[in-house]
Amino acid sequence: MPPSFLFRPDFSHILLIVKERGFLKYLSNSLVVSFGSTCISLFLGSFAAYALTRYPIKGGKQIAFWMISLRMMPPIVIVLPLYIFFTRIRLIDTYIGLILAHITLSLPFAVWMLMGFFKEIPRELDESAVIDGCTTMGVLFRILFPLVRGGLAATGVFCILWSWNDFIFAFSLTSSEVATLPVPISGFLGDYIWEWSAFYAGGSIAAVPIMLLALFAQKYLVRGMTFGAVKK
Numbered sequence: 001m002p003p004s005f006l007f008r009p010d011f012s013h014i015l016l017i018v019k020e021r022g023f024l025k026y027l028s029n030s031l032v033v034s035f036g037s038t039c040i041s042l043f044l045g046s047f048a049a050y051a052l053t054r055y056p057i058k059g060g061k062q063i064a065f066w067m068i069s070l071r072m073m074p075p076i077v078i079v080l081p082l083y084i085f086f087t088r089i090r091l092i093d094t095y096i097g098l099i100l101a102h103i104t105l106s107l108p109f110a111v112w113m114l115m116g117f118f119k120e121i122p123r124e125l126d127e128s129a130v131i132d133g134c135t136t137m138g139v140l141f142r143i144l145f146p147l148v149r150g151g152l153a154a155t156g157v158f159c160i161l162w163s164w165n166d167f168i169f170a171f172s173l174t175s176s177e178v179a180t181l182p183v184p185i186s187g188f189l190g191d192y193i194w195e196w197s198a199f200y201a202g203g204s205i206a207a208v209p210i211m212l213l214a215l216f217a218q219k220y221l222v223r224g225m226t227f228g229a230v231k232k
Helices: 012-020 023-054 060-072 075-088 095-119 123-131 136-147 149-165 168-173 182-186 196-216 218-225
Strands: none
Touching: 012 023, 012 196, 023 095, 023 136, 023 149, 023 182, 023 196, 060 095, 075 095, 075 168, 095 149, 095 168, 123 136, 136 149, 149 196, 168 182, 182 196, 196 218
């Protein structure tokens, strides 16, 4: 019998892990943690990047270097200090604790990325806006943010991807209440039980939101990553 490349989709394993393993809860946890940490990182990172690129801060270049150096640090290095600290302030297995843990690495990356986008905007725009009566916050929100929205989108996508795929923090700082998708997915493969069907079904559930995000943010992602690449 010749091989057939057509198949009938079977969603039984996806329905099984959703109903019996509570995957909708883990999916909602991933959405809350990834989007929460990304929004906070973009908000704080935009102010830091604006200050480092627009004001003559002493040691600004060194500050930027050390911030990106923090992002290059592997998460396993800081997971134990964070666990001890969060245990003392009772943030283990909470949304706030996991979001703060993700911010420790996503915020330096956001600052480093946004600094490159802010540097490409001429300072004359800031000066013109100030002459027209804009305050510092007005310049940032009315002039600069609209110009770097592509960069904000690109930075946000990368921050969401890292937070969505994080396993070390989610495994070490949570139990079952706020665990994100990588934790239960990894539990399908153990020393004695390998649930390949559930493993791939869980991977499909985890991949769909990111694929949709990349699809809708594609225009801004490409614009943001090419911003400033061509000099006039």
